[in-house]
Amino acid sequence: MTDIASTLRRAIAHGGDGSSDFDLNPTIKLPAGRKLRPAGVLVPIDLTGPVPQVILTKRSSRLKHHPGQIAFPGGKVDDGDADATAAALREAREEIGLPEHVVEVLGDLPTHETVSSFVVTPVIGLIHARFDERPEAGEVEEVFRVPLSHALDQSRYSVQSRRWQGQMRHYYTAPFGPYYIWGATARILRGLVSRMAQ
Template sequence: MSLADRLRAALAADHSPLLLPGDHFDFDPAVRGNPAAVLIAVTDRRVPGVILTQRTETLRRHAGQVAFPGGRIDPGDDGPVGAALREAQEEIALPPDIVDVVGVTDSYRTVTNYVVTPVIGVVPPDLRLTPSEAEVASVFEVPLDFLLDAANQREQVAEYQGRERHYYEILWQDRRIWGATAAMLVNLSRRLQWAV
């Protein structure tokens, strides 16, 4: 069974994991969030990895942070999948036609009121990816099993806008993966339940 097929089976499994809904639990459901999508690109190798980006320090929002390729869903996009593939092509020159789209998983609502839909796709290993100079400082890969290991997902607490905020972080070498990116990985690990 291929990696993509194993991921599809794991996402379709009948279980109800405890998922993180968003950065805050007191969102007013009547207030619509801004739709966005990210691509969780998993490399098809013996030890699968996940492609992540380090954002440039010059960006207005989330400068220097680790993130998945992705962004706002535009009117011309074919839903979250189309947006995630478009953004990955724009940000890291990942050709959409080489992504074996597995499916979408649980949305996550950010503190900036984006409702982010993660799109999971399998890509060939050792791709030549080119970061967009305006947005991406570097592209790197982290082993999937490291990211999914609950022992590496550390819950942290900080004060934000006068309130206590709980968030997750994952430390990989000299990189700090935290906030919404880490939360989506925590949700993915709970959803997959080591099925990969």
Template sequence: MTRAEFINRFHHARTVGVERDYPLTRKGRPAAVLIPLVDYGDYLTVLLTERAHHLKHHPGQISFPGGGYEDQDTNLVATALREAEEEIGLPRSHANVIGSLPDYRTISGYTISPVVAFINPDFEAALDSNEVASMFEAPLAHVLDRRNHLIHHTHRSGRTFPIYFIPWQERMIWGATAAILRNLSHHIHPQH
């Protein structure tokens, strides 16, 4: 899928189903992630990070650059761009934001706004070792193909919740990151 094909599919007026998120009993803490789509001309990849292993929450988990809203952020798009710059050294000038997906609430009490942007492949990454252990790219076609998505159901407070997994090479993308990618898949390929 090229950039033009992605934009054509992303900007539409169809109603799109989304995966069920965690029903918070109070308003979640606002947060944002950047879904960085690396544009190689004839194909796209998605850039993902592996969280540092010493972190208290979700150590080693595959994620998007992102984090909590801070007072200096003008909006959640600014939060996503600031976090990407802090975590992986992505200059804001290298991110062309094209839109957002519906919010996704997590069991950890966040309401995440996923921000979609094209990024140039020529930026020099500068990983913040306090937050990021490594960074890698996966083909967008692979992570959006729902035939590559695995679903496990868990039970909490008498309710059943799905947990999504997307294997890529030796890595496992799961949890909120996989659910957000699955929502992007529904948005781009609603008929599948």
């Protein structure tokens, strides 16, 4: 477990440029002066089982932003949040019942801009104790886990595309069983893979 923490800390220390839902789509022109809302997501790595696992959620199909998609626990930074890390921890508690005191925050990855005009700070956190999962009704349809070895396997990622606002939009995918991990979630994980390979 110490090796995992050390490797993740080195990956975080690499820093570098942020990513975007558009970085595989250089022909898409983003409007100048667009307003981006700050958000934080927790990348929770559960160390309590036989193998390390990343905790993910399937969002409710009734949500306004990214309905039905696979996502990290998280959301926009509220006025009462000190920063994106505080927002990520608060949202993880609200969305999946994860108490802050069982999370060891290792640090942040570079930000990611989404098609829904959020600038997201991914916060890497190690989970050292079991907790009572409570998916937030109306927001989280399911909580599930993906082995960290799967999430960090570069060969699991591929670039696919679909039509978006009249243009073909390319994005990363990393499917796991019945779960179609794609878009911002896959892009953030793919960025972590790249940093861990450096």
